[in-house]
Amino acid sequence: VVLFSPESLAAIKEGPDQRRQLLDDVVTTHSTSSVKILKDFRHALRTRNRVFKDFKRGEATESQARQLLDSLEPSFFPLATELTIARLEALRALHEDFREAVKFVLDLPNVDISVEYLISGKNAYDWGRSEILSAMHKRALELRENELASGVSLVGPQRHDIRILFTGKDSRFFCSQGQQRALILSFKMAQILYHHRAYQVYPFLLLDDVLSELDPIRRSNLVRFLK
Numbered sequence: 001v002v003l004f005s006p007e008s009l010a011a012i013k014e015g016p017d018q019r020r021q022l023l024d025d026v027v028t029t030h031s032t033s034s035v036k037i038l039k040d041f042r043h044a045l046r047t048r049n050r051v052f053k054d055f056k057r058g059e060a061t062e063s064q065a066r067q068l069l070d071s072l073e074p075s076f077f078p079l080a081t082e083l084t085i086a087r088l089e090a091l092r093a094l095h096e097d098f099r100e101a102v103k104f105v106l107d108l109p110n111v112d113i114s115v116e117y118l119i120s121g122k123n124a125y126d127w128g129r130s131e132i133l134s135a136m137h138k139r140a141l142e143l144r145e146n147e148l149a150s151g152v153s154l155v156g157p158q159r160h161d162i163r164i165l166f167t168g169k170d171s172r173f174f175c176s177q178g179q180q181r182a183l184i185l186s187f188k189m190a191q192i193l194y195h196h197r198a199y200q201v202y203p204f205l206l207l208d209d210v211l212s213e214l215d216p217i218r219r220s221n222l223v224r225f226l227k
Contacts, residue, residue, distance in 0.1 A: 002195075004188045011187075012172055012180045016161035019184035022184075023162055026191050027083075027092045031200060034086045041079040041157065048072050048153050056151035065148065073140075080156040081133045084117075087157065088125065091115055092192040101186035101193075105221050106179070113183075116163040182218055185210070189225060 011022040027034045048069070055065035116123040120139050124132060140147075140155045147154050164171045164183055169188045171183055188205070195203045196206070211219050 001204045001206060002188050002191055003206045003208070004185055004209075004210055005206075007178075008184045009177070009181055011184055012164065012175070013110045013177075016159075019162040020157070020160065022187065023087050023090060026094065026194065027086045029195065029203070030090060034045040037079065037082050037086055041083045044072070044076045044079050045153060045158060048076055049151075052147055052153065053065060055148055062148070066144075069144075073137075076156070077133060077136055078141075080136055081129055082167070083157045084119070084124075084132050084160065085129055087160075088117055088127070090194070091117060091125070091162070094187070094194050096192035097193040098187055101225070102183060104225055105182045105186050105189075105218055107217060107221060112165075112167045114165045114168075116165065118161040118163060120159075178215065178218070181214065185214075185222065 008022075010018045012019075024038060027134075028038055049070045051060070051065050051072070054060040055062065060068070096114060098115070099111075102113045103109055103111055115125065117125045119127075119132065119135055122135075122221060123137070125133070136155055143154045153159075166175050166179065166183065169175075175183065192203060192205060195201075210222070214222065
């Protein structure tokens with residue numbers, strides 16, 4: 001199922017949690033292996049966070065916490081890397097359909113659309129497995145004291161962000177609400193086409209009060225696309 005509702009707009013307007021969820025929905029509906037990767041990563045993250053919380057509550061010494069964290073790294077960072085790779089592969093696979101859908105919905109044949117995947121503020125869209133793993137290891141060393149002080153993991157895909165650029169500018173700040181709605185709708189269209197390429201069947205599309213939210217031209221373009 002692919003759902004588009006007025007709340008879908010939060011993926012652009014609000015914080016990175018919603019954008020990560022938008023992408024993870026694509027990742028987990030695409031393959032069962034990705035579901036397992038996400039599940040295993042979340043388990044590893046909870047375990048790592050528990051170490052930080054125990055230390056902050058005084059239930060573990062600093063030496064014990066550091067020792068435990070060192071023992072968790074061989075499982076946590078490879079899982080973090082695999083989830084990041086799955087997200088990047090999905091973004092790259094969606095990109096062309098996403099761009100074409102934006103042109104279609106907005107009726108702008110030359111619109112410039114691009115997507116960035118941000119790790120510690122850097123665009124990692126073209127990074128490979130080794131670059132991702134190395135960057136997270138390095139960041140963990142830099143932020144270890146902050147993690148111990150805050151009692152939570154500050155490194156990993158739970159902190160990454162996705163930025164959609166419209167004519168080279170961050171759509172979160174430089175697009176109208178109508179343009180933002182068209183972008184998210186186009187992303188869902190790309191997800192439908194991505195699913196069809198993989199399984200030769202279209203997913204169910206649930207539209208919650210979408211047509212009333214679009215102007216007449218974009219409404220017409222959406223209906224033409226669906227036909």
